[in-house]
Amino acid sequence: MIEISGLAKRFEVENPKKLSEQEKKDPRLKGRYFQSVRDVSFSCEKGQVLGLLGPNGAGKTTTLRMLSTALRPDSGKVIIDGEDVLANPNIARKKIGFLSSSTGLYGRLSGRENISYFGELHGLSKAIINARIEEMADLLDMQHFLDRRAENFSSGMKQKVSIARAVIHDPALVVLDEPTTGLDIMATSTVMEFIQRLKDKGTPVIFSTHHLDEVQALCDKVTVINQGETVFNDSLEAFSALSGGHMHQSFLKTLSLDVEEKSNVVNL
Amino acid sequence: MWLIFKKEFKELLRDRKTIIFMIGLPLLLFPAMFGVAFFFMSSAADKAENEVLKYAIVGEAFAPNIVQSFSDASDKFESVDIGDEADYAKLIKNETLDFVLVIPETFNSDVLASGQHSLELYLNDAGLNKVVGRVSKIIDEYSNAFQKEAFTQLNLNETQQTALLKPIEIVKNNVADDREVWGERLGGMLPYFIFILCLQGAMAPAADLGAGEKERGTLETLLISPMDRYKLVLGKFVTICMAGIITALITVSSMAIWGLILSQGMAVEFVVEVMSMIGIVDFILIFLMLVPVVAVFAAVLLSLSIYARSFKEAQSYMGSLIMVVIFPVLIAMMPGVELKGGWVWVPLTNVALAMKELFKGTMDYFALFGIFTSTAVIAVALIMFCIHWFNKEKVLFR
Numbered sequence: 323m324i325e326i327s328g329l330a331k332r333f334e335v336e337n338p339k340k341l342s343e344q345e346k347k348d349p350r351l352k353g354r355y356f357q358s359v360r361d362v363s364f365s366c367e368k369g370q371v372l373g374l375l376g377p378n379g380a381g382k383t384t385t386l387r388m389l390s391t392a393l394r395p396d397s398g399k400v401i402i403d404g405e406d407v408l409a410n411p412n413i414a415r416k417k418i419g420f421l422s423s424s425t426g427l428y429g430r431l432s433g434r435e436n437i438s439y440f441g442e443l444h445g446l447s448k449a450i451i452n453a454r455i456e457e458m459a460d461l462l463d464m465q466h467f468l469d470r471r472a473e474n475f476s477s478g479m480k481q482k483v484s485i486a487r488a489v490i491h492d493p494a495l496v497v498l499d500e501p502t503t504g505l506d507i508m509a510t511s512t513v514m515e516f517i518q519r520l521k522d523k524g525t526p527v528i529f530s531t532h533h534l535d536e537v538q539a540l541c542d543k544v545t546v547i548n549q550g551e552t553v554f555n556d557s558l559e560a561f562s563a564l565s566g567g568h569m570h571q572s573f574l575k576t577l578s579l580d581v582e583e584k585s586n587v588v589n590l
Numbered sequence: 591m592w593l594i595f596k597k598e599f600k601e602l603l604r605d606r607k608t609i610i611f612m613i614g615l616p617l618l619l620f621p622a623m624f625g626v627a628f629f630f631m632s633s634a635a636d637k638a639e640n641e642v643l644k645y646a647i648v649g650e651a652f653a654p655n656i657v658q659s660f661s662d663a664s665d666k667f668e669s670v671d672i673g674d675e676a677d678y679a680k681l682i683k684n685e686t687l688d689f690v691l692v693i694p695e696t697f698n699s700d701v702l703a704s705g706q707h708s709l710e711l712y713l714n715d716a717g718l719n720k721v722v723g724r725v726s727k728i729i730d731e732y733s734n735a736f737q738k739e740a741f742t743q744l745n746l747n748e749t750q751q752t753a754l755l756k757p758i759e760i761v762k763n764n765v766a767d768d769r770e771v772w773g774e775r776l777g778g779m780l781p782y783f784i785f786i787l788c789l790q791g792a793m794a795p796a797a798d799l800g801a802g803e804k805e806r807g808t809l810e811t812l813l814i815s816p817m818d819r820y821k822l823v824l825g826k827f828v829t830i831c832m833a834g835i836i837t838a839l840i841t842v843s844s845m846a847i848w849g850l851i852l853s854q855g856m857a858v859e860f861v862v863e864v865m866s867m868i869g870i871v872d873f874i875l876i877f878l879m880l881v882p883v884v885a886v887f888a889a890v891l892l893s894l895s896i897y898a899r900s901f902k903e904a905q906s907y908m909g910s911l912i913m914v915v916i917f918p919v920l921i922a923m924m925p926g927v928e929l930k931g932g933w934v935w936v937p938l939t940n941v942a943l944a945m946k947e948l949f950k951g952t953m954d955y956f957a958l959f960g961i962f963t964s965t966a967v968i969a970v971a972l973i974m975f976c977i978h979w980f981n982k983e984k985v986l987f988r
Contacts, residue, residue, distance in 0.1 A: 334984065390814045393983055415816040426807035430604040431597070439597050443815040471604075487811070 324495055324526060329362040329398035330550075331384055350550055358384045360550035362398070366495075366526045366543060371517060373541035373558075374530035375573060381550040382530040383422075386499045389528065390420040402495055416444060421488040422499035426480075429473030433464065433483040436472055437490055444491040451490065458486040461519075462512070478509040485516050496520055498529035502536065514540065534569040538562075546576040553577065594817070594825025598799060602833060608794045612833060616787065616841035621848035638720045644686070646672045649693035656693065659728050666724065678712040689713040689721050701736045702743060773950030778923045780949065781942035783845075784838050785919055786912065788884050791837020792830045792891055793908050799826045800895025801904035813986065823892070823977045830888035831881075838880060872948040875958070879941050882965035886937070887915075889972035893979050899988050918942065929953075934960035937968050 332355040350357040359381040366372040376382050387393040389400055391411040400407040407414035427436045441451035459465050462482045502510045517540050520527050544561040546554035554576040565571035602608055645667055650657045660667050670687055678690045692710040713721045741751050803809040898904035922942035929943040940961045947953040979985055
């Protein structure tokens with residue numbers, strides 16, 4: 323059970339003069355600070371998959387980074403299985419598996435070494451790591467390339483290794499930041515199968531995406547963030563019911579709840 | 591921490607680029623550089639010594655003997671005819687001639703009667719040449735002969751002759767031994783090389799370990815691994831230190847080995863002598879002093895690297911760091927700056943000075959305390975800063 327409430331994060335603006343006209347119009351800009359995330363709350367039960375939606379710059383990545391402890395929120399709470407993430411980041415880190423589309427691998431290490439390095443960082447023993455790698459190599463069909471250097475991998479191979487790396491420690495929660503952005507169809511379906519497998523296993527998954535078909539196929543819950551605030555947070559059924567089963571319309575509808583932001587929606 | 595070090599080092603060793611910079615370059619480039627420089631130097635000197643010089647003598651009639659001597663040495667000099675009104679400078683510039691010797695009409699062997707003779711030599715003295723030396727070799731014979739003749743005429747004995755040539759002579763007695771003399775010369779240059787090399791060797795891995803991690807997108811996953819930040823920093827830091835020290839060691843030994851090979855038959859004994867004068871303890875001390883220095887470099891490099899958004903940015907920051915490092919070393923090379931008083935506490939400069947003193951064998955071993963303390967304090971402070979830096983979101987997610 324994951325609970326996120328009232329999350330907020332602001333960044334200092336290095337040079338306010340450099341901002342574009344559109345950026346200056348953003349209501350989140352307050353003096354020298356940019357309120358990237360203002361008030362984000364959602365929760366996810368065991369075995370549920372939560373889809374995080376929102377236009378570019380809405381604060382999705384910042385939210386997920388706070389959830390995965392890479393960033394420290396200014397206020398708000400993140401609780402995973404009763405553990406306060408902000409108070410004990412190192413304990414929480416063991417419970418989270420994180421992956422984004424921009425996550426890379428160490429090119430000069432082999433796929434196997436990449437995975438086991440993170441296993442060791444998580445304090446796992448060699449035996450457990452090797453067993454887990456074997457298991458996942460069969461599952462993700464990686465046996466034939468696992469011992470080659472990662473720098474020559476195709477994007478699909480890289481994504482498979484990244485997936486294995488993210489779950490080597492058998493996390494209680496998997497966080498994915500736009501895991502399919504920039505991937506080809508094969509690699510995308512690998513990711514989708516991986517999420518489905520986690521769901522079957524009962525591991526909760528929170529992922530952000532721009533693809534509504536992914537949401538429809540996998541998610542139990544949908545959260546929409548716009549301008550750093552949660553504007554929708556309910557089940558997939560409730561989401562699609564917003565516009566009679568039409569996902570695209572539903573999404574636009576959630577955004578236009580903020581009346582002033584209609585212009586932004588058109589830009590999408 | 592060791593886990594991180596182990597992985598980073600493994601990765602480092604697999605990087606062909608780093609290996610080339612760390613090992614290949616110092617191992618091969620230095621001997622190649624020295625070899626080429628040495629070859630050109632010696633062949634140029636050889637040429638200047640043996641090339642046939644084209645000359646003209648004005649006023650041949652006044653000193654037929656000298657003219658004869660030049661034409662006798664036809665394997666080294668070649669006479670060229672020029673008119674009476676020729677422009678010497680122009681002829682020499684367009685390389686028709688190498689030199690022109692003008693003999694005055696008053697020239698004769700009785701110097702007691704005529705006084706000193708001045709022969710004018712026109713030549714292009716820019717660049718390497720041995721014209722003056724080779725001309726005076728011939729002229730000196732006559733000069734000596736004239737001198738002898740004059741002495742005989744005056745009826746002077748040997749003692750009187752010597753006394754007349756140089757009435758008072760200063761006899762120099764150098765109390766500094768060979769080691770101090772050579773230590774001063776070599777010891778001043780050595781820290782300069784070693785510092786730059788340590789820095790250079792640590793640079794490539796430092797850029798890779800900080801900015802490279804950002805660029806590849808592996809930093810985020812590393813940050814959310816359940817490993818304390820200070821351990822991450824220390825692991826990376828030790829890797830960079832190792833790279834710097836290894837580069838320095840390889841370079842210094844490569845310089846020594848190739849120096850020995852190239853100087854084979856020339857000054858081997860001299861090199862061996864200098865080396866043997868510097869005890870093993872001194873070498874160990876030099877090495878030990880390098881450790882905190884490299885730590886300072888590594889901490890600064892890592893801080894710069896993690897601040898940079900990309901590999902390129904990191905490298906441009908680091909490039910300017912070289913200038914900063916050269917400055918304190920240059921101070922140590924200036925005359926008058928010695929390992930005394932306040933200088934003992936000036937970082938980098940004190941280590942450079944101490945290396946010189948160790949080479950000279952005049953080390954004041956109490957100064958080591960100041961050197962180690964000041965450098966270690968700075969190193970620790972910089973590492974702390976680096977850890978603090980690694981905890982700043984503004985730096986990590988720029």
